[in-house]
Amino acid sequence: MTQIIRSLAEVGTHYDVLFCDLWGCLHNGKAPWPAAIAALQAFRAGGGRVVLMTNAPRPWKYVAEQLDRMGVPRDAWDLVVSSGDAAQDAMFAGAVGRRVWAIAQDKDEGFFTDIPEEWQDAPPIQRVPMTEAEGIVCCGLFDDLTEVPEDYRTRLILSRERGLKLLCANPDVVVDLGEKRVYCAGALAEMYQNLGGEALYFGKPHPPIYDLARRRLGIDDNARILAVGDGIATDIPGAAGEGIDALFVTGGLAAAEFGPDVENPDPAMLEEWLAMRAEAPRYSIGRLR
Structure with a gap:
């Protein structure tokens, strides 16, 4: 108790x-x-x-x-x-390849560009369209104030068919922004797994x-x-x-x-x-x- x-x-x-x-x-x-x-x-x-x-x-x-x-x-x-921090370390280690489809907002730019000292000499991470990607890096929805996970179903199905792994930078499914509840990266990772795709998690x-x-x-x-x-x-x-x-x-x-x-x-x-x-x-x- x-x-x-x-x-x-x-x-x-x-x-x-x-x-x-x-x-x-x-x-x-x-x-x-x-x-x-x-x-x-x-x-x-x-x-x-x-x-x-x-x-x-x-x-x-x-x-x-x-x-x-x-x-x-x-x-x-x-x-x-x-x-x-933990997910970025995995990304630069190549957990989902080096050519990635990034599902992220402008505020997430530092995740890709602020390279930790220990990874300064690693091959660069390139952000490319989903059709050219080796993997997915998901920091959150492109617009979490208007979108819901269902908006991504078709793209996630296509990603699964291509065998892409999804690196989830935020395992949270939802958070409350003041009085408004918004979806996080964890919601897309959960949907991807339910569709048969593979998601990798590094946060709580x-x-x-x-x-x-x-x-x-x-x-x-x-x-x-x-x-x-x-x-x-x-x-x-x-x-x-x-x-x-x-x-x-x-x-x-x-x-x-x-x-x-x-x-x-x-x-x-x-x-x-x-x-x-x-x-x-x-x-x-x-x-x-």
Whole structure:
């Protein structure tokens, strides 16, 4: 049974490191939540370290710049690790070939052009039409404000028939942009698999992003880590797979499932919902605070 807590401070002293999700926990895609920022600042003031772990399909520095523009202070975190970092490493290693059909927006440009130091001497990645590609790199829909995955069905069927692998730079299926729910790269990867294609994942809940976070922070297997997130298909199973505790933020993607008070989830509704999904995070909280 998950333990519902009122604040991170109730359990924070039991942990050395937070792997904290962004969208749905620290901000809503447009603005940060002050209480969440204060919780992270307090955790760091007590000696803890905070890794902002996100399934954003861009290298970490672009995520950090976005947080700066939102007004998230730098003293709320130590490190940003993104799905884009882990997926970019795989792309430059040639996981889907070097001639790729890129499903991406202008904001994802850095994923292709900001070459990590360790890959400076690697053969270049060329973006080509789908009919000339060796593989697919999916950072998200071309226009996530107007498109849905079904708009891609024909192109994905043709890609499957050509035997192309799809590298998914963001395993999230949906996120809430303010009050609007939009589809992410994970939705296209899921559709591609359902059509019989092969998709490769590197963000949560898959191991590469966790391995990358540990390496960059310089921690070993003895570090006490708490994963904080609102993704029942990403953050929570990802933590379980890594053998670390999880704090489920119920007021994120699934906020409507636990009663009218977002800050105070109904215990019975929460337990039933978690049981139906066979997930058991150690802690739950309405909103990170």
